[in-house]
Every structure is written in structure tokens, then in C-alpha cells.
Amino acid sequence: MNILVCVKRVPATGGRIVLTPDGTDIDTRYLGFTVSPHEECAVEEAVRIVEGRGGSTTVLTLGPAAAEDQLRDAMAIGIERAILLETDGRDWDPVATARAIVEAIRAQESANGPFDLILFGNESADSGGFQVGIRVAAALGRPVVTGIKSLAPGEGSVVARREAAGGGWETFELPLPAVVSVKEGINLPRYPSVPGRLRARKKEIERSTPAWQSGGLDKVVLRLPATETTQAEVLGRGAEAAPAVVDLLTRIGVLGR
Amino acid sequence: MSGPVIALVTSAGGGPDRASLEALTVARQIAAATGSPVEAIVVAERSSAGGAAASLAGLGVARAIVVEDDRLTPDHPDGWAAAVAQVAETRATSAIVGPGTERGNDLLARVAARLDLPMAANCLTVEPGATWAISRQRWAGSLIEDCRLTARIKVLTIAPNTVAAGAPDGGAAPAVESVPVTLTDADLAVHVTGREAPERGKISLTDAKVVVGGGRGVGSGEGFAELEELASLLGGAVGGSRVVTSAGWRPHADQIGQTGLRIAPDVYIACGISGAIQHIVGCKAAKHIVAINTDAEAPIMGVADYAVIGDQIRRRSPVRA
Ligand SMILES: Cc1cc2nc3c(=O)[nH]c(=O)nc-3n(C[C@H](O)[C@H](O)[C@H](O)COP(=O)(O)OP(=O)(O)OC[C@H]3O[C@@H](n4cnc5c(N)ncnc54)[C@H](O)[C@@H]3O)c2cc1C
Numbered sequence: 001m002n003i004l005v006c007v008k009r010v011p012a013t014g015g016r017i018v019l020t021p022d023g024t025d026i027d028t029r030y031l032g033f034t035v036s037p038h039e040e041c042a043v044e045e046a047v048r049i050v051e052g053r054g055g056s057t058t059v060l061t062l063g064p065a066a067a068e069d070q071l072r073d074a075m076a077i078g079i080e081r082a083i084l085l086e087t088d089g090r091d092w093d094p095v096a097t098a099r100a101i102v103e104a105i106r107a108q109e110s111a112n113g114p115f116d117l118i119l120f121g122n123e124s125a126d127s128g129g130f131q132v133g134i135r136v137a138a139a140l141g142r143p144v145v146t147g148i149k150s151l152a153p154g155e156g157s158v159v160a161r162r163e164a165a166g167g168g169w170e171t172f173e174l175p176l177p178a179v180v181s182v183k184e185g186i187n188l189p190r191y192p193s194v195p196g197r198l199r200a201r202k203k204e205i206e207r208s209t210p211a212w213q214s215g216g217l218d219k220v221v222l223r224l225p226a227t228e229t230t231q232a233e234v235l236g237r238g239a240e241a242a243p244a245v246v247d248l249l250t251r252i253g254v255l256g257r
Numbered sequence: 258m259s260g261p262v263i264a265l266v267t268s269a270g271g272g273p274d275r276a277s278l279e280a281l282t283v284a285r286q287i288a289a290a291t292g293s294p295v296e297a298i299v300v301a302e303r304s305s306a307g308g309a310a311a312s313l314a315g316l317g318v319a320r321a322i323v324v325e326d327d328r329l330t331p332d333h334p335d336g337w338a339a340a341v342a343q344v345a346e347t348r349a350t351s352a353i354v355g356p357g358t359e360r361g362n363d364l365l366a367r368v369a370a371r372l373d374l375p376m377a378a379n380c381l382t383v384e385p386g387a388t389w390a391i392s393r394q395r396w397a398g399s400l401i402e403d404c405r406l407t408a409r410i411k412v413l414t415i416a417p418n419t420v421a422a423g424a425p426d427g428g429a430a431p432a433v434e435s436v437p438v439t440l441t442d443a444d445l446a447v448h449v450t451g452r453e454a455p456e457r458g459k460i461s462l463t464d465a466k467v468v469v470g471g472g473r474g475v476g477s478g479e480g481f482a483e484l485e486e487l488a489s490l491l492g493g494a495v496g497g498s499r500v501v502t503s504a505g506w507r508p509h510a511d512q513i514g515q516t517g518l519r520i521a522p523d524v525y526i527a528c529g530i531s532g533a534i535q536h537i538v539g540c541k542a543a544k545h546i547v548a549i550n551t552d553a554e555a556p557i558m559g560v561a562d563y564a565v566i567g568d569q570i571r572r573r574s575p576v577r578a
């Protein structure tokens with residue numbers, strides 16, 4: 001089974017977000033980078049499926065040259081091949097992103113044969129468009145499901161489960177080739193081993209440079225939401241706080257009802 | 258006058274869900290600004306279409322559109338996408354507006370992909386004009402993006418819990434119009450093939466009035482026994498940060514935050530949680546937040562109402578003490 005996973009490089013923001021002076025981006029000078037937890041799980045899922053039944057795994061990202069780091073992170077836990085669609089670092093909207101990914105998939109498939117399964121994160125961590133996977137599937141004419149938290153590929157088809165809107169679970173069965181957007185919780189990703197990291201560092205990365213074209217949704221500026229930052233009232237230190245805590249819980253009506 | 262604004266309405270337990278009613282508020286604003294009527298497409302079995310239309314009475318919906326195809330159930334995402342796309346095209350629609358829920362985003366992304374249109378997900382405000390000025394959530398709402406949308410038909414989902422769902426004004430139910438669509442077998446190929454009912458008995462984190470959350474500061478999976486005890490004393494549920502689910506101390510289903518659950522209890526007691534923005538977006542709707550942390554400077558103190566500065570691990574349950 002041949003599997004492609006798409007991941008997006010995003011800043012690893014911590015306690016609060018700082019914007020650049022012109023407000024068009026997050027100030028990343030003091031930040032590390034990562035991918036969405038959903039995408040980490042997609043990578044892990046691809047590696048597990050191929051460990052279980054053979055095949056090949058490929059990871060793809062559209063992003064700046066530095067997004068090579070995220071590709072190597074994926075290779076460190078067992079993805080074999082990596083593709084970087086290199087940009088000048090500006091944001092690509094979901095239409096433009098999907099177009100570039102589709103073009104790359106077509107080129108890959110005509111050279112190396114079809115991907116049976118293409119995995120996405122349910123939504124990107126930063127822009128959260130909830131759509132790139134669906135757009136890629138539509139362009140390729142393949143079935144797609146989103147929000148998936150368990151995946152069981154069989155011969156020629158895949159069974160995918162997700163949480164239903166009102167609780168409980170719902171199941172889909174898709175013929176292969178198919179596209180699936182997964183959510184964190186589908187698995188518990190492993191940590192990369194040291195030999196895994198060393199191997200990943202030496203691997204070849206396929207590169208190309210797609211041309212940017214607006215897809216119709218253009219970012220103007222970013223803002224922090226107006227938050228009411230509170231000044232927490234300190235109830236006490238350690239065990240001495242217990243009476244005050246009991247008092248508070250009683251006052252707001254969750255104790256002694 | 259431009260064509261109608263189409264509101265996509267998904268339902269829960271018979272009536273429209275709240276996120277759809279919130280999206281309808283924005284649909285009405287757009288319709289008022291562009292001088293056009295609102296028409297609703299209710300995602301429901303055809304047999305319940307009449308009831309669905311009645312449930313939209315007094316909400317400013319001119320017409321409820323019923324899709325004429327008995328094969329179509331709410332379990333056919335591509336079928337609905339095909340139907341919505343066809344209706345939008347034939348009625349010279351200016352915008353399609355739906356809820357920014359998992360289902361709403363999925364369905365409208367399928368519509369946008371079919372029609373080769375951009376889609377703005379989880380919008381907060383929408384100002385029609387030559388190009389439309391939109392603000393939308395990024396990072397699950399920790400950041401706002403002002404953007405411009407240029408498209409023949411504007412496809413928008415509205416971030417849940419950010420606009421008020423309008424109350425019915427006593428007006429009449431919308432007229433019901435039955436519309437034929439052409440659905441291919443391919444449109445109906447993706448569908449739900451099985452269901453499992455929710456587990457019963459357990460207090461769910463999203464319904465609990467009290468949630469006790471644990472983070473790295475809890476120290477171990479065993480450390481959660483004390484949180485369980487506190488939660489059961491208070492009739493609440495236990496959740497946690499991503500650190501504790503990644504470490505396997507708790508199942509992922511208990512994770513609160515951007516890639517976990519959004520909770521809105523009366524009280525959230527955050528034990529040994531630093532307060533990363535990705536965690537905060539999941540718990541900031543709590544009425545009261547109490548933080549227990551050894552670090553008086555932790556970011557959680559900027560969102561907590563009350564704090565206990567101290568060691569989570571060596572602390573005895575304050576309620577029992
Ligand atoms: C795209 C993305 C999505 C994410 N989604 C989520 C999400 O859904 N949910 C989520 O939680 N995180 C999420 N994260 C991770 C998030 O950024 C943080 O890493 C995580 O929330 C930190 O968890 P924590 O507070 O338990 O650990 P830490 O940040 O390590 O904080 C531990 C805290 O415990 C305190 N402490 C230590 N010892 C004690 C003690 N003995 N007693 C009391 N206090 C003590 C420390 O002072 C510190 O404040 C996401 C990250 C990314 C990049």
C-alpha cells in the first residue's frame with residue numbers, strides 16, 4: 001500500500017502570540033516550528049499501516065525551505081520519501097495550496113504509480129481552513145472523509161470511523177484510492193529514535209518550486225482577540241489554601257448542593 | 258438586487274442546531290446589506306422537511322428549499338454538496354453561509370471544491386462589498402485574520418459561539434419550495450455505513466458542570482487518582498492537557514484544547530497546567546477558572562480567576578482536607 005501524508009510547518013507558539021510590527025504575521029524570532037498534532041498522527045498512521053502490510057510512505061509539504069525540518073521529523077519516525085514544494089514563505093490560501101499539491105501528486109503518480117491512500121490533518125494548526133484535503137480529493141476524483149479517528153485498510157477499501165455529531169461513532173467504507181483527514185487521538189505517535197534521526201538527516205528530499213497564484217482568499221492583517229486578561233485572586237499557598245478553596249466552591253455553588 | 262443568500266442548516270435532535278441558527282444570523286445580515294432574501298437548505302430526511310421548515314418560522318427565512326431526492330439522507334456528504342452546489346448555481350446565489358462545525362465545514366468545503374470557489378472557514382464578521390471584508394478565526398480562535406474574499410459565490414462558515422442566534426420574531430414559517438436536483442451514483446458513494454451509540458453513564462467532559470484538568474505538573478498517570486477523587490466529590494469529570502495525553506497518562510478523549518475538546522463548565526480547576534494558548538482555547542468558556550500551580554507567573558494565571566500557588570503532587574485534596 002502506497003501512502004502519501006501532507007503536513008504544514010507552523011510556529012510552536014506558547015503562552016501568548018506576538019505579532020510582527022506590521023501585523024501580517026506571527027513574530028517567530030524566538031519560536032520553534034512544528035506541525036499540527038493531527039498531522040503528526042497522520043504520519044504515525046502511515047508508518048504503522050506500511051509496517052503492518054508493506055508498501056511505501058511519502059511525506060509532502062508546501063512551505064519555505066526551512067520546512068525541510070518538518071519533513072525530516074517525519075522521516076525520523078519512519079517515512080521513506082519526502083517532497084518539498086518550496087515557497088518564498090508567504091501564506092498560500094487553501095485553493096492555491098490544494099492546486100500545488102494536486103499537481104505534485106499527479107507528477108508523482110505518473111512516475112511511481114498511484115497512492116492508495118492520501119492522509120491529511122483534519123485542519124491546519126495555524127489557518128484552520130478545514131478544506132485542503134477535500135479539495136485535493138475533489139480534483140483527483142477520489143472519495144474523502146474528514147475527522148477520522150480510526151482507520152482499517154483492507155483489500156481495495158478502507159474502513160474509517162469518526163465521532164458522530166451527537167455522540168457515538170459513525171463508520172464509512174471507502175474504495176481505494178481514497179483521501180482521509182485524520183484527527184489527533186487516532187494513535188499515539190512514537191518518539192523518533194536517535195538512529196531514526198540520523199538516517200533522516202542524510203535522506204534525499206525531492207524539491208520543486210510551484211508558482212504562487214491567489215485562490216481568492218487573501219490575508220490582510222492579523223489581530224489578537226480582545227481578551228479580558230484576569231488578575232487571578234490568590235486563594236493561598238499549598239495546603240493553607242484549602243479553606244479558601246472550599247469556601248469558593250461553596251460560593252459558586254458546586255459544593256454542598 | 259442580487260440572488261438569494263443561502264443558509265445551510267444542519268440539525269440536531271429534530272430542530273436546527275445552535276451553530277446553524279448563529280450562521281443564520283450572519284446570513285440575514287448579509288442579505289440585508291445586499292438587498293436579497295435568505296433561503297435555507299435544511300440537511301434532513303425529505304420526510305422531515307416540512308417540520309424543518311416550520312422550525313425556521315420567524316427567523317427571517319423567505320423560503321425553505323427541499324431537495325427532491327429520496328435517496329439523500331444526512332449521511333451522504335457528497336450528495337448534499339452536489340445538491341447545494343446545484344441549487345446555488347441555478348438561483349444566482351451571492352453567498353452560501355453555514356455553521357463552522359465539523360459537519361458544516363466538511364459539507365461547505367465539498368461545495369466550494371465542486372464549484373471551484375474559495376471558502377472562508379470560521380468567520381466572525383462579514384462585510385459585503387466589491388470584495389468582501391471578512392474576519393475569521395485562526396489557531397482555533399487564539400488569533401483573528403482580517404482577509405478579503407473575491408469570488409463569484411462567497412462560501413462562508415461561521416465560527417460557533419461567536420454570534421448570537423436570533424430569537425424568532427413571531428413571523429410565519431418560510432414557504433417550502435421543492436427543487437429537483439440530479440445526483441449521480443458517485444455523489445452518493447460516500448455515506449455512513451454503520452453507527453455506534455454513545456457510551457452511557459459517564460459524565461461527559463462537554464456536559465460536566467465541574468471539570469478538573471491535569472497537566473504535566475500532576476507528575477504521572479497515578480497522580481490523576483487524586484484529581485479523580487476531587488472530581489467525584491464535586492460531581493464532575495477529569496480532563497487534561499496534551500502533555501498528559503501524549504504521555505499516555507490519560508486517553509486522548511480527555512484532552513482539552515485546540516486539537517481536543519472545547520468545554521464550558523461552571524468551574525474549571527487546572528492543576529499543573531501552564532496555560533499554553535492551545536489549551537486555553539479549549540477551556541476559556543468556563544465561568545470560573547481556578548489554577549493550582551507551583552509557578553505564580555505561569556500564563557494560566559492570566560486567564561484564571563482564582564489561584565492556589567503550590568505543589569500539585571504533594572497537595573492533599575483541598576476539599577477533603
Ligand atoms: C497545533 C498545536 C495544538 C495543540 N493542541 C493542544 C490541545 O488541544 N490541548 C493542550 O493542552 N495542548 C495542546 N498543545 C500543546 C500546548 O502547546 C502545550 O504544550 C501543552 O498544553 C502544555 O501542557 P501542560 O500545561 O500540561 O505542560 P507544561 O507547559 O509543561 O506545564 C506544566 C505546568 O505545571 C506546573 N507544575 C510543575 N510541577 C508542578 C507541581 N508539582 N504542582 C503544581 N504545578 C506544577 C508548571 O509550573 C507548569 O506551569 C498544542 C500544541 C500545538 C502546537
Ligand SMILES: Nc1ncnc2c1ncn2[C@@H]1O[C@H](COP(=O)(O)O)[C@@H](O)[C@H]1O
Binds near residue numbers: 007039060094119129
Ligand atoms: N502548506 C501545506 N503543505 C502541505 N499540506 C498542507 C498545507 N496546508 C494544509 N495542508 C494539509 O491540509 C490539511 C488541512 O489544512 P487546512 O485546509 O488549511 O485546514 C492540513 O492538516 C495538512 O494535512
